[in-house]
Amino acid sequence: xxxxxxxxxxxxxxxxxxxxxxxxxxxxxxxxxxxxxxxxxxxxxxxxxxxxxxxxxxxxxxxxxxxxxxxxxxxxxxxxxxxxxxxxxxxxxxxxxxxxxxxxxxxxxxxxxxxxxxxxxxxxxxxxxxxxxxxxxxxxxxxxxxxxxxxxxxxxxxxxxxxxxxxxxxxxxxxxxxxxxxxxxxxxxxxxxxxxxxxxxxxxxxxxxxxxxxxxxxxxxxxxxxxxxxxxxxxxxxxxxxxxxxxxxxxxxxxxxxxxxxxxxxxxxxxxxxxxxxxxxxxxxxxxxxxxxxxxxxxxxxxxxxxxxxxxxxxxxxxxxxxxxxxxxxxxxxxxxxxxxxxxxxxxxxxxxxxxxxxxxxxxxxxxxxxxxxxxxxxxxxxxxxxxxxxxxxxxxxxxxxxxxxxxxxxxxxxxxxxxxxxxxxxxxxxxxxxxxxxxxxxxxxxxxxxxxxxxxxxxxxxxxxxxxxxxxxxxxxxxxxxxxxxxxxxxxxxxxxxxxxxxxxxxxxxxxxxxxxxxxxxxxxxxxxxxxxxxxxxxxxxxxxxxxxxxxxxxxxxxxxxxxxxxxxxxxxxxxxxxxxxxxxxxxxxxxxxxxxxxxxxxxxxxxxxxxxxxxxxxxxxxxxxxxxxxxxxxxxxxxxxxxxxxxxxxxxxx
Amino acid sequence: xxxxxxxxxxxxxxxxxxxxxxxxxxxxxxxxxxxxxxxxxxxxxxxxxxxxxxxxxxxxxxxxxxxxxxxxxxxxxxxxxxxxxxxxxxxxxxxxxxxxxxxxxxxxxxxxxxxxxxxxxxxxxxxxxxxxxxxxxxxxxxxxxxxxxxxxxxxxxxxxxxxxxxxxxxxxxxxxxxxxxxxxxxxxxxxxxxxxxxxxxxxxxxxxxxxxxxxxxxxxxxxxxxxxxxxxxxxxxxxxxxxxxxxxxxxxxxxxxxxxxxxxxxxxxxxxxxxxxxxxxxxxxxxxxxxxxxxxxxxxxxxxxxxxxxxxxxxx
Numbered sequence: 022x023x024x025x026x027x028x029x030x031x032x033x034x035x036x037x038x039x040x041x042x043x044x045x046x047x048x049x050x051x052x053x054x055x056x057x058x059x060x061x062x063x064x065x066x067x068x069x070x071x072x073x074x075x076x077x078x079x080x081x082x083x084x085x086x087x088x089x090x091x092x093x094x095x096x097x098x099x100x101x102x103x104x105x106x107x108x109x110x111x112x113x114x115x116x117x118x119x120x121x122x123x124x125x126x127x128x129x130x131x132x133x134x135x136x137x138x139x140x141x142x143x144x145x146x147x148x149x150x151x152x153x154x155x156x157x158x159x160x161x162x163x164x165x166x167x168x169x170x171x172x173x174x175x176x177x178x179x180x181x182x183x184x185x186x187x188x189x190x191x192x193x194x195x196x197x198x199x200x201x202x203x204x205x206x207x208x209x210x211x212x213x214x215x216x217x218x219x220x221x222x223x224x225x226x227x228x229x230x231x232x233x234x235x236x237x238x239x240x241x242x243x244x245x246x247x248x249x250x251x252x253x254x255x256x257x258x259x260x261x262x263x264x265x266x267x268x269x270x271x272x273x274x275x276x277x278x279x280x281x282x283x284x285x286x287x288x289x290x291x292x293x294x295x296x297x298x299x300x301x302x303x304x305x306x307x308x309x310x311x312x313x314x315x316x317x318x319x320x321x322x323x324x325x326x327x328x329x330x331x332x333x334x335x336x337x338x339x340x341x342x343x344x345x346x347x348x349x350x351x352x353x354x355x356x357x358x359x360x361x362x363x364x365x366x367x368x369x370x371x372x373x374x375x376x377x378x379x380x381x382x383x384x385x386x387x388x389x390x391x392x393x394x395x396x397x398x399x400x401x402x403x404x405x406x407x408x409x410x411x412x413x414x415x416x417x418x419x420x421x422x423x424x425x426x427x428x429x430x431x432x433x434x435x436x437x438x439x440x441x442x443x444x445x446x447x448x449x450x451x452x453x454x455x456x457x458x459x460x461x462x463x464x465x466x467x468x469x470x471x472x473x474x475x476x477x478x479x480x481x482x483x484x485x486x487x488x489x490x491x492x493x494x495x496x497x498x499x500x501x502x503x504x505x506x507x508x509x510x511x512x513x514x515x516x517x518x519x520x521x522x523x524x525x526x527x528x529x530x531x532x533x534x535x536x537x538x539x540x541x542x543x544x545x546x547x548x549x550x551x552x553x554x555x556x557x558x559x560x561x562x563x564x565x566x567x568x569x570x571x572x573x574x575x576x577x578x579x580x581x582x583x584x585x586x587x588x589x590x591x592x593x594x595x596x597x598x599x600x601x602x603x604x605x606x607x608x609x610x611x612x613x614x615x616x617x618x619x620x621x622x623x624x625x626x627x628x629x630x631x632x633x634x635x636x637x638x639x640x641x642x643x644x645x646x647x648x649x650x651x652x653x654x655x656x657x658x659x660x661x662x663x664x665x666x667x668x669x670x671x672x673x674x675x676x677x
Numbered sequence: 678x679x680x681x682x683x684x685x686x687x688x689x690x691x692x693x694x695x696x697x698x699x700x701x702x703x704x705x706x707x708x709x710x711x712x713x714x715x716x717x718x719x720x721x722x723x724x725x726x727x728x729x730x731x732x733x734x735x736x737x738x739x740x741x742x743x744x745x746x747x748x749x750x751x752x753x754x755x756x757x758x759x760x761x762x763x764x765x766x767x768x769x770x771x772x773x774x775x776x777x778x779x780x781x782x783x784x785x786x787x788x789x790x791x792x793x794x795x796x797x798x799x800x801x802x803x804x805x806x807x808x809x810x811x812x813x814x815x816x817x818x819x820x821x822x823x824x825x826x827x828x829x830x831x832x833x834x835x836x837x838x839x840x841x842x843x844x845x846x847x848x849x850x851x852x853x854x855x856x857x858x859x860x861x862x863x864x865x866x867x868x869x870x871x872x873x874x875x876x877x878x879x880x881x882x883x884x885x886x887x888x889x890x891x892x893x894x895x896x897x898x899x900x901x902x903x904x905x906x907x908x909x910x911x912x913x914x915x916x917x918x919x920x921x922x923x924x925x926x927x928x929x930x931x932x933x934x935x936x937x938x939x940x941x942x943x944x945x946x947x948x949x950x951x952x953x954x955x956x957x958x959x960x961x962x963x964x965x966x967x968x969x970x971x972x973x974x975x976x977x978x979x980x981x982x983x984x985x986x987x988x989x990x991x992x993x
Contacts (some may be wrong), residue, residue: 123841131715131716134723134742138723140739142735145734150734159744164841164842165838165839168791168839168840169791169806170792187839187840188741190744191741191742191743191744191745192741193744194740196740199736201735335858547733548733550733560799580747585749587748587751
């Protein structure tokens with residue numbers, strides 16, 4: 022075996038690590054691809070022990086073609102990230118198959134590092150980061166082991182430990198580079214079809230039941246840091262898409278409102294906050310009703326929706342402010358027309374209901390309260406599992422089933438208002454959110470998704486009306502119990518989290534909040550770190566805003582300063598500590614040397630002492646005492662601390 | 678990948694008065710290997726991917742790997758720093774053979790230093806892993822192209838440990854020296870008779886021909902002359918003595934091979950010396966400026982060959 026040829030043990034380790042490298046992708050890949058990959062690894066492991074089973078060049082070529090064919094059938098045109106990951110896994114497996122020499126090892130390890138980077142496209146949790154760190158150590162350990170002249174017997178634990186040390190030493194450099202490396206805002210090219218990764222979130226339309234699906238998800242939608250106090254729950258309406266158009270079943274935005282100068286009057290003080298939005302496939306941002314200052318680069322439409330570019334599928338952090346009480350003023354003709362359009366699913370009994378209300382009341386405001394009264398007094402129930410509704414769901418919900426979720430209430434209420442001639446629209450977004458006392462910020466989850474209604478009244482402009490609050494006021498004040506029962510019978514009313522939960526639940530809650538606080542810092546500092554954050558960090562450190570060039574310079578300098586520091590640490594670790602006896606003897610020789618009695622390299626202590634005494638008979642007593650003690654301590658069997666001290670004293674008292 | 682630093686800029690690690698050398702901080706060169714360049718390319722790829730997907734964890738991984746590369750640079754450099762080197766002795770050899778230079782490499786540090794390679798200019802490298810606080814002997818060979826003193830050529834001490842991404846090396850100039858005898862020539866018949874001279878004394882039991890008796894063994898006696906049969910009878914170690922040395926005094930003369938060029942003549946003389954030594958003969962050697970008194974044994978053989986090796990070279 023030439024030194025460039027790999028032995029069995031590195032190949033075994035390489036195969037196992039390769040398996041671990043791809044393992045987190047198994048869930049994302051087609052089962053057949055995963056199985057094929059595992060088969061390749063198993064074949065490799067088998068051939069390590071039975072080399073004659075190793076496929077020849079032609080068979081290997083066949084396997085390659087078969088793998089490529091499989092990938093191209095499963096993912097035509099290699100669309101989407103999973104296809105690319107599948108290709109990468111195939112490459113990794115096949116390279117491993119033909120891995121014989123040191124050069125191949127490097128290729129596999131480099132491919133491995135690359136594979137690690139692909140995991141982060143799918144998952145950004147701390148657990149995955151830990152996993153990736155372990156694999157970086159494993160891969161680097163392989164390189165370390167391969168750089169040795171001969172490998173040690175047994176498993177290369179020593180190399181792994183050294184790899185862990187190297188990784189630990191690389192961490193400060195990593196942090197400096199991470200925080201200072203000039204950020205280029207992506208994307209560099211259009212991501213196109215890769216956008217299709219399913220992420221939960223609101224969509225720009227609702228059908229009855231779409232939000233109640235979303236609400237089962239405990240995933241975080243966004244987190245909010247307020248500049249001052251957090252507003253009370255009843256004011257925490259996070260405005261998302263505004264829906265104008267309905268066909269009776271489905272509500273959608275219709276033609277988007279043009280962006281333009283949007284004004285409203287308000288006497289309330291502005292509330293400032295920063296939102297860290299989790300990746301979603303949408304291009305709108307959320308703000309409290311109604312937004313005032315917008316994030317940089319965002320636009321506000323006439324119905325107060327914020328949209329922004331380049332916010333899709335990434336964690337996005339933005340600053341905004343809102344005023345929580347407002348008057349929107351006059352209604353444009355277009356908005357009036359859109360706010361009164363009706364689907365053709367209106368039934369006579371709906372008309373009759375509204376006509377009854379209209380007859381008994383004076384103004385629009387009174388009619389609105391009459392309608393809310395209707396929802397409150399009739400036996401309506403708030404439930405996560407509404408019964409299935411037929412072809413005319415609104416009618417059926419209003420008069421028959423009467424069990425529904427926020428979107429049932431909001432959409433039917435809006436339709437009734439339009440029937441009564443009051444311009445109305447459905448607003449979707451999030452309501453409430455949980456305050457985390459550990460980080461003093463608000464967590465808004467998918468389970469806080471909500472839909473409400475807005476009506477236009479002459480005296481207050483567009484006015485938020487939440488019919489759900491009429492039926493279930495607890496929904497607005499508190500969030501759901503976390504363990505939503507998926508299999509509850511249809512129509513069972515929802516139980517809300519009560520303030521007096523038992524102790525264990527409280528502790529669990531505390532733990533969850535702690536975990537989320539850690540997660541939030543993780544998101545704020547690592548995942549959400551961007552050019553903006555970089556600039557504010559620099560300002561915090563007192564550097565002001567640096568140009569790209571100065572930033573790069575600062576980065577290089579900081580990194581360059583770290584290396585000598587590390588060197589110092591390493592030097593300290595293996596500084597040579599002479600043993601005290603040896604140290605005393607060296608000192609003794611040094612003192613003699615100053616008097617011209619230099620010990621020759623070939624002279625042992627006895628010969629040297631003899632020569633010293635011959636030249637300086639006056640020193641005989643001291644020199645022989647010291648040398649005899651030294652010989653006894655250094656070469657004799659005893660290692661008496663008392664004798665060692667005595668030698669030390671003798672040498673200290675020795676003057677030539 | 679081997680890089681040639683221009684000769685005049687080379688910083689060498691030289692031996693001190695006692696011949697030992699210590700690798701200093703300023704004498705170490707370091708450049709990325711082709712794997713190192715590949716690694717840089719990999720980092721660029723991951724970085725571009727991270728920019729494109731605005732993936733901060735991708736950035737984190739890029740920078741962790743970049744940090745690993747930088748830290749590895751420090752460790753590669755430190756792997757050579759402070760190594761001590763002492764040239765060992767090298768056996769004499771004939772021209773055309775491989776000279777073997779020994780270098781004692783010492784690691785005074787408490788940590789191990791794996792992957793240390795030593796290499797003489799264009800020859801095969803020798804690699805080893807040095808345990809903490811240990812010494813290891815590396816033997817380097819180089820072909821002896823000419824007779825005389827063969828000083829150890831410039832030697833390259835290098836390492837790629839820990840990650841193999843960087844190649845650190847330093848140029849060693851140590852005082853090792855091997856003596857190269859002339860290559861033995863074909864057996865050229867000497868002109869004129871070999872001059873045998875009867876010696877004045879002889880037959881004292883140090884000849885090679887006639888058995889004259891046994892004496893008790895003294896340290897240094899050739900094993901070939903030990904009377905093994907006597908030893909087998911458990912009568913102690915006895916040395917056989919031979920007579921006949923009186924007549925066999927051979928003079929090997931420079932003048933015996935006229936018409937040959939210097940090197941060819943030295944080769945012929947070398948062959949004659951080897952033949953005489955083989956026959957356990959007493960021989961003397963006469964060169965134009967040097968005369969070696971007749972004697973026999975390994976030391977005479979070496980003295981004669983050394984005289985041939987150093988013929989024409991200035992005396993040290």
